Amino acid sequence: MKNKEIRVRCWVYIDGSKFFGPGRAELLSLIKESGSISKAAKAMGMSYKKAWAMIDEMNSLGQKPYVITQKGGHQGGGTALTETGKKAVAAYERLLHKIQTTINRESTILEFF
Amino acid sequence: MKNKEIRVRCWVYIDGSKFFGPGRAELLSLIKESGSISKAAKAMGMSYKKAWAMIDEMNSLGQKPYVITQKGGHQGGGTALTETGKKAVAAYERLLHKIQTTINRESTILEFF
Numbered sequence: 001m002k003n004k005e006i007r008v009r010c011w012v013y014i015d016g017s018k019f020f021g022p023g024r025a026e027l028l029s030l031i032k033e034s035g036s037i038s039k040a041a042k043a044m045g046m047s048y049k050k051a052w053a054m055i056d057e058m059n060s061l062g063q064k065p066y067v068i069t070q071k072g073g074h075q076g077g078g079t080a081l082t083e084t085g086k087k088a089v090a091a092y093e094r095l096l097h098k099i100q101t102t103i104n105r106e107s108t109i110l111e112f113f
Numbered sequence: 114m115k116n117k118e119i120r121v122r123c124w125v126y127i128d129g130s131k132f133f134g135p136g137r138a139e140l141l142s143l144i145k146e147s148g149s150i151s152k153a154a155k156a157m158g159m160s161y162k163k164a165w166a167m168i169d170e171m172n173s174l175g176q177k178p179y180v181i182t183q184k185g186g187h188q189g190g191g192t193a194l195t196e197t198g199k200k201a202v203a204a205y206e207r208l209l210h211k212i213q214t215t216i217n218r219e220s221t222i223l224e225f226f
Contacts, residue, residue: 008123012226014115020226062226091222102215109204112197113125113133113175
């Protein structure tokens, strides 16, 4: 018996371009947990430079910044999600959950594969 | 006012590997319409060889063949979807439609982006 499953990937597009999807959602979640861009980047196997570029693009293109970095202390201060960032991650996760519920309800289509 | 939208891509995985998704669904739909692998491949900007490899893999890994090619005539015969192929395409489109309905219902999340 083969193991069959349905998987989706979901993105928010702004003006026809990918703006927010699985990668950015994971990055923001990891920043929220760790308070650090470099730890989040490392956990995703990504360079700090790339992670920072992703955040910079989100902060510039979104309505409001998603991530704030506070300088200070010899550790270089901390990084946190803004309210907008927290709400965006929560909204994206809620959407994925709803889509997963739909998929579970439609899983009988797997018999045709 | 920026144009924001949610888009998804959806795949059926068999034993942990992508088996059927947007590309194969489009290929099968085009074969169904045109009765020809080469026309379908051309419409997708894909080589005949690649299209044939996709079909061959589907026919081998799926429970039953999805596409049948009938030899004969100097045009090289015709190509059509099997009942399994037709049902798979229809089931996949139904799933996408249901997911789209869920997305439309949840579109208020776009305010957070």
